[in-house]
Amino acid sequence: MLRFIIRRILGFIPVLLGVIIFTFFMARAIPGGPFDFIGDKSLPPSVVKNLEAKYHLDWPEWEQFISYLVGDELYIGSVKIFDLDPNTPAYSYGVLRGDLGPSFRYRGQTVNDIIGRTFPLSAQLGTMAIILGLIIGVPAGIISALKQNTWLDYTATFVAVLGVSIPSLVMAPLLIWIFSVWLGWFPAATWGAKPPYLQNMLSPGFDWGNYWSHAVMPVFALGTGLSATFARLMRASLLQVIREDYIRTARAKGLHERTVIYRHALKNSLIPVVTVIGPMFAALITGTLVIEQIFGLNGMGKHFVQSITNRDYAVVLGTILVYTVILVFSNLLVDLAYGWLDPRIRLDA
Amino acid sequence: MAVAELPAHTQLARKPRSLMSDSINRLRKNKLAVSSIVILILIVSAAIFAPFITTGDFAKQDLMANNAIPHWMLVIMPKGAEQYARFSDKFILGADDLGRDLWTRTVYGARISLAVAIVASSVSLLVGTVYGLISGYVGGTTDTVMMRIVDFLYGFPFLIVVILLQTYFKAVARRGVGGGFGQAMVAINESMGGMFFLFVAIGLVNWIGMARIARGQVLSLRKKEFIEAAKAVGAPDIRIIFRHVLPNIVGPLIVVETLAIPGYIFLEAFLSFIGLGVDAPTPSWGIMISEAAPGIRTYPNQLLPPALALTITTLAFNFMGDGLRDAFDPRLKE
Numbered sequence: 234m235l236r237f238i239i240r241r242i243l244g245f246i247p248v249l250l251g252v253i254i255f256t257f258f259m260a261r262a263i264p265g266g267p268f269d270f271i272g273d274k275s276l277p278p279s280v281v282k283n284l285e286a287k288y289h290l291d292w293p294e295w296e297q298f299i300s301y302l303v304g305d306e307l308y309i310g311s312v313k314i315f316d317l318d319p320n321t322p323a324y325s326y327g328v329l330r331g332d333l334g335p336s337f338r339y340r341g342q343t344v345n346d347i348i349g350r351t352f353p354l355s356a357q358l359g360t361m362a363i364i365l366g367l368i369i370g371v372p373a374g375i376i377s378a379l380k381q382n383t384w385l386d387y388t389a390t391f392v393a394v395l396g397v398s399i400p401s402l403v404m405a406p407l408l409i410w411i412f413s414v415w416l417g418w419f420p421a422a423t424w425g426a427k428p429p430y431l432q433n434m435l436s437p438g439f440d441w442g443n444y445w446s447h448a449v450m451p452v453f454a455l456g457t458g459l460s461a462t463f464a465r466l467m468r469a470s471l472l473q474v475i476r477e478d479y480i481r482t483a484r485a486k487g488l489h490e491r492t493v494i495y496r497h498a499l500k501n502s503l504i505p506v507v508t509v510i511g512p513m514f515a516a517l518i519t520g521t522l523v524i525e526q527i528f529g530l531n532g533m534g535k536h537f538v539q540s541i542t543n544r545d546y547a548v549v550l551g552t553i554l555v556y557t558v559i560l561v562f563s564n565l566l567v568d569l570a571y572g573w574l575d576p577r578i579r580l581d582a
Numbered sequence: 583m584a585v586a587e588l589p590a591h592t593q594l595a596r597k598p599r600s601l602m603s604d605s606i607n608r609l610r611k612n613k614l615a616v617s618s619i620v621i622l623i624l625i626v627s628a629a630i631f632a633p634f635i636t637t638g639d640f641a642k643q644d645l646m647a648n649n650a651i652p653h654w655m656l657v658i659m660p661k662g663a664e665q666y667a668r669f670s671d672k673f674i675l676g677a678d679d680l681g682r683d684l685w686t687r688t689v690y691g692a693r694i695s696l697a698v699a700i701v702a703s704s705v706s707l708l709v710g711t712v713y714g715l716i717s718g719y720v721g722g723t724t725d726t727v728m729m730r731i732v733d734f735l736y737g738f739p740f741l742i743v744v745i746l747l748q749t750y751f752k753a754v755a756r757r758g759v760g761g762g763f764g765q766a767m768v769a770i771n772e773s774m775g776g777m778f779f780l781f782v783a784i785g786l787v788n789w790i791g792m793a794r795i796a797r798g799q800v801l802s803l804r805k806k807e808f809i810e811a812a813k814a815v816g817a818p819d820i821r822i823i824f825r826h827v828l829p830n831i832v833g834p835l836i837v838v839e840t841l842a843i844p845g846y847i848f849l850e851a852f853l854s855f856i857g858l859g860v861d862a863p864t865p866s867w868g869i870m871i872s873e874a875a876p877g878i879r880t881y882p883n884q885l886l887p888p889a890l891a892l893t894i895t896t897l898a899f900n901f902m903g904d905g906l907r908d909a910f911d912p913r914l915k916e
Binding site for chain 2: 247248251256259260262263264265391394395397398399400402403406407409410414415516522523527537538541542553556
């Protein structure tokens with residue numbers, strides 16, 4: 234088991250490297266630089282040149298790459314290994330030393346700051362949405378499969394397809410219109426907690442009522458689509474599993490129907506659902522731009538997308554790195570879950 | 583002895599039913615799928631005949647009538663709307679904030695979404711099937727290498743690649759850099775209202791899944807006797823691939839691709855929402871939703887036409903895809 238984990242992690246290092254290299258050079262290949270505009274006005278070229286020189290954007294690209302990885306200079310003790318620009322002090326220690334670089338657009342903030350501030354919100358939202366999706370979707374799929382071709386099945390399937398067909402782009406404003414504007418039950422925007430999240434939420438005076446009332450709508454807007462996906466997957470999978478021979482054997486043995494389903498059929502039919510959760514988790518945790526924009530949440534999704542338009546190279550790379558790392562770990566967890574769900578897929582078999 | 587000479591009582595009473603006619607019959611019985619196909623045909627016709635059923639000009643602005651609503655729409659507006667609303671019965675479904683007719687823009691928006699569906703799924707199907715065919719049929723080291731590449735790419739956040747590519751194409755188009763090839767591409771793009779790059783990019787997002795499925799199918803067919811027979815007769819590999827393998831794997835591939843189409847439409851709407859989609863003033867349901875969302879408290883009517891259109895179209899594709907899958911896969915129906 235441990236060998237498997239280590240092998241997987243080692244196998245992802247080339248992927249990570251590939252992602253970094255591709256994104257690094259592709260982002261710089263896009264015409265236009267981060268300092269060309271302030272708002273709508275374009276800066277004069279001399280100013281642009283000076284700003285770019287300050288952030289070493291006029292260096293050759295492979296030097297910029299090394300600087301990104303390990304910083305401008307590397308000293309061990311007082312022995313200088315290399316110093317790419319003796320005239321200026323290093324302002325970043327490089328990714329390998331944990332510093333993701335400065336943001337060009339939000340000057341004065343580092344990428345670590347930005348991600349540290351926005352990631353927890355997206356993570357909370359994403360996790361809650363997946364949990365909601367599972368709570369609603371999996372039982373719905375099970376009922377739908379067990380009572381196949383009854384009106385219960387047809388209604389559930391119809392609602393599920395409906396849920397999958399309404400994008401969050403549409404669902405979110407709709408929910409706001411119905412529940413905030415018409416009924417006034419929930420606040421329409423913002424999040425119930427402020428950074429630093431962990432500190433605030435674990436402190437005794439935290440207003441949980443406010444938090445939940447702010448959280449309901451975004452989580453629902455995200456979660457309903459997810460629950461529809463889970464319901465469909467669960468239904469299709471359970472339908473196939475029920476027809477397997479070992480289920481027939483279990484019934485022939487005279488086992489209670491409930492035992493047959495919950496002890497034997499369920500675990501195996503969960504496999505497709507778990508497969509999908511891996512990448513879904515990574516994608517949700519790193520923020521969904523649409524929900525965040527419509528509900529006015531300060532999450533990571535905005536930075537994910539806007540940083541490319543802003544040519545904010547460090548933020549682009551930072552967000553992509555976070556995404557890839559989380560993806561790797563979720564896939565690893567999914568593979569471990571396979572082993573638990575279906576003993577035939579044991580890892581070192 | 584020819585068949586026609588056999589005595590009559592040994593002939594079959596009816597023509598034998600082929601697998602295809604079985605599947606089509608199953609599809610016909612699925613009312614939901616059939617109605618979805620009908621709805622899709624309606625939408626496609628509306629998109630094709632758009633100039634005849636709308637005012638024909640989706641870009642015409644009437645700034646004196648922005649945000650206008652027809653009188654009948656007052657019932658669905660929030661309370662107090664008559665205080666600030668502008669009325670104009672010229673617009674069937676109202677106007678957006680630049681005075682453009684919503685009905686016209688929605689119908690023309692169907693063109694974009696349907697074009698995405700067709701182009702992106704064709705690209706994905708083409709690239710994925712060819713890749714999977716080659717990898718599965720040739721086998722050996724080539725197969726291993728090709729699959730390693732696919733596994734490597736699988737971990738790649740493709741949304742990022744699409745966004746990067748789109749930004750790159752837009753920047754190139756705006757600044758005119760890129761030399762001869764770039765200029766030619768930009769010209770093609772402009773002629774389609776900024777859609778070409780977008781669709782190719784979207785199509786490239788999904789080809790990996792298609793390649794994997796195609797390869798799996800090919801692998802299961804390779805060992806069958808009729809392939810061996812064809813090889814024994816001396817058929818060249820190319821002929822075997824196109825004449826024997828391809829027709830047998832095409833069914834499930836098309837079903838999977840149809841089920842992926844709603845995803846493409848969403849992706850296009852999302853890209854338009856963040857401003858990386860088609861160029862203004864070409865209407866796309868995503869752009870219309872992103873323009874309507876801020877004004878939802880005062881003019882919720884602007885959100886409805888594109889939102890409803892998007893939902894109905896994706897619903898129809900989903901039901902049709904489900905119906906196709908149920909029809910072509912006999913195991914799930916017992």
